[in-house]
Amino acid sequence: MRPDLEAQLRDYTDHIVERVNLDTFSTANHLPAVDPPSTARGVLVAAISAMAVIVLATPLLLSGVDPDMPVVDSLPDVHTWEWIRVDGTIDTLPSGQIFAGDGRFMALEEPCLPNEPSDCRPSQFWWSSPDGRAWTREPIDSELVDYELHPIDTGARTWIAGFRNDGSGSSALFRPVQEGWSQVDIGHQRFGHLPVIASKQDTVVVAFWSASGPKLAVSDDGGATFQSSRAPWFTTYFDVVANVDGFVAYVVDGLRQVDTWTSEDGWAWEQVETTAFVFSDPAHEVEVSGRPGGYMAVVSAGSETSYWRSRDALDWSRADISGGSIELTEFGLLRVATDPWTIREPFPWRFEFSTDGEDWHPLAIPPNTAITDDPARDAWSHADGRIFVTVDTWSGERIIWTGRFTDGG
Amino acid sequence: MVRVVGTHEAFTEFVGEIERPLAYALASAYGPEVGREATADALLYAWRKWEKVSVMDNPAGYLFRVGQSSARRYFHRRIVLPPVAPGELPHVEPALPVALSKLPLMQRVAVVLIHGQGYGAQEAGDLLGVSRSTARKHAERGMAKLRRELGVSNEA
Numbered sequence: 001m002r003p004d005l006e007a008q009l010r011d012y013t014d015h016i017v018e019r020v021n022l023d024t025f026s027t028a029n030h031l032p033a034v035d036p037p038s039t040a041r042g043v044l045v046a047a048i049s050a051m052a053v054i055v056l057a058t059p060l061l062l063s064g065v066d067p068d069m070p071v072v073d074s075l076p077d078v079h080t081w082e083w084i085r086v087d088g089t090i091d092t093l094p095s096g097q098i099f100a101g102d103g104r105f106m107a108l109e110e111p112c113l114p115n116e117p118s119d120c121r122p123s124q125f126w127w128s129s130p131d132g133r134a135w136t137r138e139p140i141d142s143e144l145v146d147y148e149l150h151p152i153d154t155g156a157r158t159w160i161a162g163f164r165n166d167g168s169g170s171s172a173l174f175r176p177v178q179e180g181w182s183q184v185d186i187g188h189q190r191f192g193h194l195p196v197i198a199s200k201q202d203t204v205v206v207a208f209w210s211a212s213g214p215k216l217a218v219s220d221d222g223g224a225t226f227q228s229s230r231a232p233w234f235t236t237y238f239d240v241v242a243n244v245d246g247f248v249a250y251v252v253d254g255l256r257q258v259d260t261w262t263s264e265d266g267w268a269w270e271q272v273e274t275t276a277f278v279f280s281d282p283a284h285e286v287e288v289s290g291r292p293g294g295y296m297a298v299v300s301a302g303s304e305t306s307y308w309r310s311r312d313a314l315d316w317s318r319a320d321i322s323g324g325s326i327e328l329t330e331f332g333l334l335r336v337a338t339d340p341w342t343i344r345e346p347f348p349w350r351f352e353f354s355t356d357g358e359d360w361h362p363l364a365i366p367p368n369t370a371i372t373d374d375p376a377r378d379a380w381s382h383a384d385g386r387i388f389v390t391v392d393t394w395s396g397e398r399i400i401w402t403g404r405f406t407d408g409g
Numbered sequence: 410m411v412r413v414v415g416t417h418e419a420f421t422e423f424v425g426e427i428e429r430p431l432a433y434a435l436a437s438a439y440g441p442e443v444g445r446e447a448t449a450d451a452l453l454y455a456w457r458k459w460e461k462v463s464v465m466d467n468p469a470g471y472l473f474r475v476g477q478s479s480a481r482r483y484f485h486r487r488i489v490l491p492p493v494a495p496g497e498l499p500h501v502e503p504a505l506p507v508a509l510s511k512l513p514l515m516q517r518v519a520v521v522l523i524h525g526q527g528y529g530a531q532e533a534g535d536l537l538g539v540s541r542s543t544a545r546k547h548a549e550r551g552m553a554k555l556r557r558e559l560g561v562s563n564e565a
Binding site: 005006008009010011012013014015016017209237252284 | 432433436437440441444490491492493498499500501502504505506507509520521524525526527552555556559
């Protein structure tokens with residue numbers, strides 16, 4: 001490890017900004033050769049540009065999707081979307097992103113709210129609720145000093161990974177135990193970044209980057225104990241999911257392609273022999289989520305993102321999805337988009353849901369809800385199988401909107 | 410005509426000052442490809458609205474917001490910064506791109522501007538639309554996270 005972190009940052013940011021290629025938009029090359037738009041020609045150019053903006057901002061819908069390959073295999077036969085408002089205070093409702101797992105709603109307390117001073121400290125508390133209405137606040141672990149915590153949802157079970165903020169570089173992984181959380185030992189004290197976790201019945205596979213390279217930790221008892229080993233691949237970017245036969249790992253190799261590895265038990269892995277790489281696009285990062293019956297992969301290379309879907313996590317077909325941010329939930333795809341040319345809040349967010357990646361159903365925005373410019377912070381997530389939750393946070397008051405499909409037709 | 414030439418000169422001088430920090434900020438915030446488009450869009454916007462932008466107290470911060478709005482056209486939930494394979498230039502810790510991309514946006518931009526490129530906290534704060542001390546705090550928190558994730562225990 002090079003100790004000169006600032007020098008690395010300089011070299012790396014120089015490296016990525018070289019891609020920006022400042023010369024391409026120097027004033028001579030980039031700007032239209034017109035006066036500021038007080039002239040007729042300027043107005044014309046501005047008008048033409050505005051038309052282009054409208055076209056660009058128009059939501060791009062899907063095309064060319066194989067209708068016989070649904071992303072997910074079930075959605076209740078319901079069509080009406082309703083919102084339920086839950087009012088509270090900073091003492092009665094959580095402030096952090098809500099997620100679901102293990103049969104309950106959960107939230108990790110987030111005291112560092114948008115636009116607040118940056119010296120607020122991460123919290124070690126978590127909130128739980130059986131229904132999204134009544135919440136209780138409890139410490140993750142009374143022995144912890146100051147952790148930054150991240151939920152990891154494997155579909156079947158939710159885990160929490162954390163970094164200790166005491167300068168030691170140590171880290172921890174927690175698993176749910178009844179109404180609380182238990183810290184587990186995976187045999188390493190440092191994660192290079194947050195681990196990826198896949199679980200199937202009592203087998204849990206944790207893949208992570210350590211100072212000495214990629215590692216695997218496998219548990220055969222539901223995550224109570226782990227044994228670790230070196231991963232058979234050597235790259236930074238990977239993801240792991242469970243499928244009907246065991247586990248599948250996706251690894252971005254040095255050629256920016258995605259290799260596939262499979263394992264029945266999480267211990268022994270072998271690379272899938274293919275005549276072509278599993279995804280045809282160059283990749284910097286791959287993220288796969290889903291459950292047996294339907295998987296979605298997001299392959300990213302710079303600003304280029306492609307979406308893929310599969311029934312078995314091995315054979316993939318490309319889904320022509322564009323526009324906004326796509327999130328795979330248990331019941332389908334959630335698309336969050338906005339008008340890109342609105343500068344000031346509130347932004348005109350648009351939420352759409354699809355069970356097949358083809359037909360998109362608009363979801364009404366909760367009334368009088370001011371959504372900030374970061375939907376990830378506004379916590380749109382799936383919970384309890386069929387409920388989406390958002391948190392609207394203001395000083396002293398908390399409002400939770402839960403939205404769900406109903407039978408109202 | 411004289412006014413137009415003067416406008417061009419003033420705008421060119423303005424771009425010379427703002428282009429690089431704006432590009433670093435938007436590239437680190439949204440990745441190099443989106444950052445490039447967002448920077449170009451912001452500068453184009455400045456040209457079109459030059460009469461308004463030229464008299465602003467903080468045009469850098471305003472254009473950063475314009476760039477952010479533009480970036481939403483290419484919105485992705487996760488920011489992907491390009492990896493550097495072992496043996497390739499520049500020689501950096503392989504986990505650095507991942508760790509940097511996982512920082513909150515404000516921390517990532519502040520870290521890149523202040524610690525990566527040597528801009529002052531005031532200049533970074535102007536771009537981010539926050540105070541000098543807040544920009545510095547964002548940078549400090551981001552650097553602490555990077556050191557923790559990369560296993561660097563002491564100050565660089």
